[in-house]
Structures are given as structure tokens and as C-alpha cells.
Amino acid sequence: MSNNINTLAIRQALQSGGAAAETQLSIIADSVGDEQLALVVEELGAAEIAAIVEDADMTKPSIVHTFVSPEKFMGVFNRLGAKWGAISPRTKDLDLTSYQADVEDFLCPMILASSEASHRENMINALLEHPLGTETLLFMALNRKDMGEIIRAPHDYPITHGTWQELFRLTAELQPEKFKEIAHHAVSLTEGDVDETIPFAISLLNSLYQQAREAQADEPEEEESFVDL
Numbered sequence: 001m002s003n004n005i006n007t008l009a010i011r012q013a014l015q016s017g018g019a020a021a022e023t024q025l026s027i028i029a030d031s032v033g034d035e036q037l038a039l040v041v042e043e044l045g046a047a048e049i050a051a052i053v054e055d056a057d058m059t060k061p062s063i064v065h066t067f068v069s070p071e072k073f074m075g076v077f078n079r080l081g082a083k084w085g086a087i088s089p090r091t092k093d094l095d096l097t098s099y100q101a102d103v104e105d106f107l108c109p110m111i112l113a114s115s116e117a118s119h120r121e122n123m124i125n126a127l128l129e130h131p132l133g134t135e136t137l138l139f140m141a142l143n144r145k146d147m148g149e150i151i152r153a154p155h156d157y158p159i160t161h162g163t164w165q166e167l168f169r170l171t172a173e174l175q176p177e178k179f180k181e182i183a184h185h186a187v188s189l190t191e192g193d194v195d196e197t198i199p200f201a202i203s204l205l206n207s208l209y210q211q212a213r214e215a216q217a218d219e220p221e222e223e224e225s226f227v228d229l
Contacts, residue, residue: 003036007043010052018052025052025063038067046075047219050082057105058112058162065113070126073110077130078215080106081208089206094198096142099205100164104140108162111170124170128178132211135204137171138182140164142189142197151183 006028013024029037041049041064049064049072056062068076080103087094111123127133141147141164150157150165154172159165172179189196 003039006040018054021052029063041067050076050079056109058108061109061113065109070122073123074126079212082212084209087202087205089202096201100140104164112162121174124174128175134182138185139204
């Protein structure tokens, strides 16, 4: 089958949901090589990839995670806040846990699921070049009991594979200056008389939400059926 036929088959499967599309990807993976599968994934739109990986995490990564390009990754990242509503800046008791879980379940398999070191490097570099990339990494670590230890000794602290901790270590290894920036920002949020953690989180979440709204508005019409995650 040609790439176009394979892509159409995935799009048709998506009408029944992300799990059906994942099954179709598995069928295609059994019949074509990795290079061709990467081309098929590259033909998918950001909304389509987002729908496929919505229910995935490090315990059940999608086939897409292995083959998505950094450019497509950033397209999907731009849609990350689509499932959230706007949060009032006056909110004082925001529960960050569910938001952090959403971000971690999205970022970790996107960057860490591949066994190729070069792919992981390209993906983390793409994230860190994004205007909201470093802040999003920091957001995952907010209020975590081991955040301070990892910031002080990212190469020595024991980590769990596939978690925000591993993303922090990868950042420290590949982009030490960016990691210093994240660490400094983390300290600055709590070093004054007023804890700025929640205001920072609300600002970032609203930025991600607005970014997603803009990405949805820019999507071609043929992808709109896959917008609502």
C-alpha cells in the first residue's frame, strides 16, 4: 500500500477513536519498514496525532511516539492545553496534580519512548526552543518533594524511568544552560516573602490554553473532527 492509502486508513480508523487508529498503525507497522512508517506519521496532522496519543503514556506508548518528528511534536505540543479551560488569576487553591499528570503523560513518551538517543536529543531540543518549553518542564516539578534534590544534583539523584525526573536529567545532560535557567526559576518562585508557585502555574496553563485555541483556529478544516481531545 502507498503512504497515501495508509494515511487514509489511519484517518478512517480515527473516526472510531484513537485506539482504533493505534490498531491500524500496528497493522501498517507489520507490513512496511520503519522508514515508510515514519513517512506515514509525518503525513498526519497535529490534531490527528494528538487524538492518537491522547490515552497513551509511558506504560503504553503509541507507535507514533517512535516515529513522530520534532516538528510534528511541536505541532501537538501547541495543542496541549486544548482540554483545559481558562483559569482565573485570582484562584488561590488550584490543584496542580491533574494538570501535571496531563503534561507528564504527554511529554515523557513523546521524548523518552524512543530507544534512539539522537531522537530523544532532537525532541528535547525542540521543546526547549519553544517559548513555553522550559516553563512547561518546570511546571511538572512544582511542589514535588524531590524537586530540590534533582535541581541540586540531577546526575546523582536516583530517578524513575519515563518520568519528569528523567526529563530533568536529560535536560541537564544535553542543555546544561537551559537546566540552570529552569533551576534558577524554580528557586526564585519560593525565595521571596510570597510563594509565586500558583501564580506561575496559572499563567503557564492559561498560556498553553490560549496557544491551543490559536492552533485549533489555524487547523485545516479536514482535521477539525480530531480537535476535541
